[in-house]
Amino acid sequence: MKRILILGGRGMVGQKLANHLETQGLASGEAFELTLHDIAPPSDVTAEDNRRHLVGNLAVAAEGAALAAERFDLIFFLASIVSGEAETDFDKGWQTNLWPMWHFLEALRAQHRAMDGAYVPRVIFTSSIAVFGGPYPDKISDEFLQSPQTSYGAQKAACELMIQDFSRKGFIDGMSLRLPTICVRPGKANLAASSFFSGIIREPLNGVEAILPVPDTVRHWHASPRSAAGFLAHAAGLDTALLEGRRALNLPGISCTVAEQIEALRDVAGNNVVALIKPQPDQAIAKIVEGWPRNFAPERAKALGFVAESTFREIIDVYIEDDLPER
Amino acid sequence: MKRILILGGRGMVGQKLANHLETQGLASGEAFELTLHDIAPPSDVTAEDNRRHLVGNLAVAAEGAALAAERFDLIFFLASIVSGEAETDFDKGWQTNLWPMWHFLEALRAQHRAMDGAYVPRVIFTSSIAVFGGPYPDKISDEFLQSPQTSYGAQKAACELMIQDFSRKGFIDGMSLRLPTICVRPGKANLAASSFFSGIIREPLNGVEAILPVPDTVRHWHASPRSAAGFLAHAAGLDTALLEGRRALNLPGISCTVAEQIEALRDVAGNNVVALIKPQPDQAIAKIVEGWPRNFAPERAKALGFVAESTFREIIDVYIEDDLPER
Numbered sequence: 001m002k003r004i005l006i007l008g009g010r011g012m013v014g015q016k017l018a019n020h021l022e023t024q025g026l027a028s029g030e031a032f033e034l035t036l037h038d039i040a041p042p043s044d045v046t047a048e049d050n051r052r053h054l055v056g057n058l059a060v061a062a063e064g065a066a067l068a069a070e071r072f073d074l075i076f077f078l079a080s081i082v083s084g085e086a087e088t089d090f091d092k093g094w095q096t097n098l099w100p101m102w103h104f105l106e107a108l109r110a111q112h113r114a115m116d117g118a119y120v121p122r123v124i125f126t127s128s129i130a131v132f133g134g135p136y137p138d139k140i141s142d143e144f145l146q147s148p149q150t151s152y153g154a155q156k157a158a159c160e161l162m163i164q165d166f167s168r169k170g171f172i173d174g175m176s177l178r179l180p181t182i183c184v185r186p187g188k189a190n191l192a193a194s195s196f197f198s199g200i201i202r203e204p205l206n207g208v209e210a211i212l213p214v215p216d217t218v219r220h221w222h223a224s225p226r227s228a229a230g231f232l233a234h235a236a237g238l239d240t241a242l243l244e245g246r247r248a249l250n251l252p253g254i255s256c257t258v259a260e261q262i263e264a265l266r267d268v269a270g271n272n273v274v275a276l277i278k279p280q281p282d283q284a285i286a287k288i289v290e291g292w293p294r295n296f297a298p299e300r301a302k303a304l305g306f307v308a309e310s311t312f313r314e315i316i317d318v319y320i321e322d323d324l325p326e327r
Numbered sequence: 328m329k330r331i332l333i334l335g336g337r338g339m340v341g342q343k344l345a346n347h348l349e350t351q352g353l354a355s356g357e358a359f360e361l362t363l364h365d366i367a368p369p370s371d372v373t374a375e376d377n378r379r380h381l382v383g384n385l386a387v388a389a390e391g392a393a394l395a396a397e398r399f400d401l402i403f404f405l406a407s408i409v410s411g412e413a414e415t416d417f418d419k420g421w422q423t424n425l426w427p428m429w430h431f432l433e434a435l436r437a438q439h440r441a442m443d444g445a446y447v448p449r450v451i452f453t454s455s456i457a458v459f460g461g462p463y464p465d466k467i468s469d470e471f472l473q474s475p476q477t478s479y480g481a482q483k484a485a486c487e488l489m490i491q492d493f494s495r496k497g498f499i500d501g502m503s504l505r506l507p508t509i510c511v512r513p514g515k516a517n518l519a520a521s522s523f524f525s526g527i528i529r530e531p532l533n534g535v536e537a538i539l540p541v542p543d544t545v546r547h548w549h550a551s552p553r554s555a556a557g558f559l560a561h562a563a564g565l566d567t568a569l570l571e572g573r574r575a576l577n578l579p580g581i582s583c584t585v586a587e588q589i590e591a592l593r594d595v596a597g598n599n600v601v602a603l604i605k606p607q608p609d610q611a612i613a614k615i616v617e618g619w620p621r622n623f624a625p626e627r628a629k630a631l632g633f634v635a636e637s638t639f640r641e642i643i644d645v646y647i648e649d650d651l652p653e654r
Binding site for chain 1 (some may be wrong): 417460462464469470471472473474475476478481484485488489491492495496571572573575
């Protein structure tokens, strides 16, 4: 019985991942039990829920240590505050997005030592394309420097370095997945500066107006929540020797402009739905987004079998299939 | 009167820098006073020494905070343990090479806040080419990814991220200089895995045998201690707006093989001196060095006016001029 922990399990990606694992199983076919940990308690546990739910704060080092002491086989580290919040609250950003990772890795290392090196958990970390900063080439290669221009990106990049070093030393077997912007996110807008990329599709499809804070010429890099769950599950079963020591990966996605997003929405849902998108320039958001990557050539991840959508239309279709109507 | 602090001021580069500043002054021509801080007390303070000497341990956060409270205008952050030691002592490496940087940056930010933003010190950090990991292109460009394969490299890269983010936010005005391997280091061999690159030149020139632990086909990237001091002094006077947000720089140096180093030594000092180099393969050192960069195209740093030697022969000549005979 494989024991799986999802840190940040109540978040959108955590939920998608849990559903993915339960419906599709592990690539290895092994049986597993699922523990979801988050700072917020679950709101909708049902009788048939086979998941174990833990509530706690990873910023308290002792809580991370207690989790590590359970010696999970597979750990997804998704816990994080989002880019917009990390940018406005400098202290909270670093205290939430970096230090809990360090303390948790140290706690895993203590378990590794306690087991005389026999315990080496697989750790999959959700990093971000925010580790990059401009100016960019047309397509960002797998060898492009990390020069983040947000605190969120700097924190993610620093976590990647720690995961790589703990893995190189054999304390854990870790990977960092630099997720594209996840679109279309179900549910409510969040504090991520990227939130509108989902909002302009999701709100209109639900009959609600959406604000577009940037010019429609903005180009960005997207993958669906379904792809995000697929990336994480795929990483769980990967032979990490194939990474050859470079344990952070740029993942596949779709590069398109906001105008192309809107045209894809028009194809799916018509003019009346598109008319619900209201341009309302926001300089603060525009400035953050301006510094973000627009396109990638993620050859390593493709060669390793990571797969995303191939058109933005597909991304909308995934949203409609998986998340519409919204509860 | 500009107030300058050198953290790690008792180290070789710290001493070269202090001498450089005292003999050549600041680029701005401003008067200054020099404070050197290190974990070890100075051994050779003379009556005519105009430097202020402080002894303390930056790993104690309160000591960094007390230093920050002095609000130095210009801070050189050279304090670090070397690569070999960081590799064999994982705890000491991270505790010495990363956390003191974080606590010190936080302490500087507290001073920034206390001064209502008027205090924004220039901070120059000695990073390293160890932030890179193979496989490498023939020449490493300024846009090559950081994927360190040593703990030392991971720690330096993480410090760079913090310095960039604190600078982006305007708390400090920082830069990270990725020094080439400094060669020829005067004095004794140290625990750096790169120590032999200097040893095979220095020991023979002083009439002493030197061990060569790697094949002479090993290619590496070098600059002299004089260049290192020059880089740091140049960075102190640089308009950091020219960095355009990318605050870590690859610096100029010389790419050559160990065989080319040896031939340059033969040119300078003859066969009898070269005969003092004794090959004695060391797999541990060879493995570390194998992962190191061999050549760079540091176009940004050159355009910003950083200058190094242009032949390895010059590097030997600098050693002879500046440091021979050794005391």
